[in-house]
């Protein structure tokens with residue numbers, strides 16, 4: 172559609188739509204007719220349905236409505252030295268982990284490449300509005316990234332090539348889909364791999380993460396080892412600490428042994444409350460004790476700072492509400508806080 176337009180025009184369109192993440196209507200440096208044409212051929216894939224702020228504006232959860240009315244969420248997080256967006260790869264999720272709000276709600280559909288990329292483009296723009304540069308993308312929102320492999324990788328390529336984000340600043344988080352991890356090892360982009368482990372023995376993991384029955388720990392850890400050997404990237408394990416379930420001494424010992432063997436970094440996340448799971452998170456002093464135990468046993472571990480608990484934006488709390496609930500929830504976007 173830009174055939175016949177001068178080169179600088181093409182650059183303006185590219186800069187506006189992709190680099191700055193604007194809507195066609197906002198590209199006031201273009202002729203009006205062209206803006207209208209762009210809006211027709213490249214309408215925004217995502218519409219803001221609601222937005223909530225927490226952590227004094229450093230955490231922003233956006234509920235997006237897709238063209239077919241489905242809802243997904245992404246979370247933008249500003250830290251002192253970096254800005255990260257956590258994006259969704261599916262509407263809903265089929266993995267059925269009982270402690271996760273998205274898992275409790277079930278699967279709706281895969282997101283397209285455009286729907287995944289646009290979450291990042293819009294986050295980048297929102298970050299720029301607060302004079303921050305989006306540096307990291309984690310595929311840790313709603314859905315299982317490796318169950319939507321081709322579109323996930325299409326999005327990763329575009330983030331890398333078109334948006335210039337380094338693959339080293341992209342992290343794919345998986346429940347442990349072994350064929351997906353093996354495919355990742357053959358890709359040219361060396362992204363980080365995070366595995367949602369939660370248990371280091373098959374009996375407990377079968378109960379917490381149902382896909383473990385299909386891909387048990389032995390196969391999962393072998394695939395992780397091969398990924399590390401192929402890519403040389405850091406592996407991390409996510410471990411949601413559930414009171415009395417996976418926070419025992421034996422759990423720390425098993426986890427430490429595995430983390431040491433794979434040289435994985437352990438991210439401990441005290442379980443966040445979800446409506447459909449009766450158990451609560453490990454209390455803070457025992458979370459610290461669990462971390463210390465891991466360190467004593469020679470494993471690297473940090474407690475993940477919980478972002479956005481009060482707005483249900485924390486890990487495992489993303490569950491888009493039905494449309495009928497939406498209208499009253501739209502909160503005003505606060506003016507960006509200037510930070511240097």
Ligand code: SAH
Pocket residue numbers: 266270271272310311312313314315316344345346365366367409410411440441442443444445486487488
């Ligand atoms: N399906 C992918 C990515 C989405 S889940 C995966 O499983 O990795 C993102 C992270 O949040 C995962 O580590 C997941 O296990 C964790 N999580 C899910 N529910 C949680 C909860 N209620 N509290 C804390 N973490 C949770």
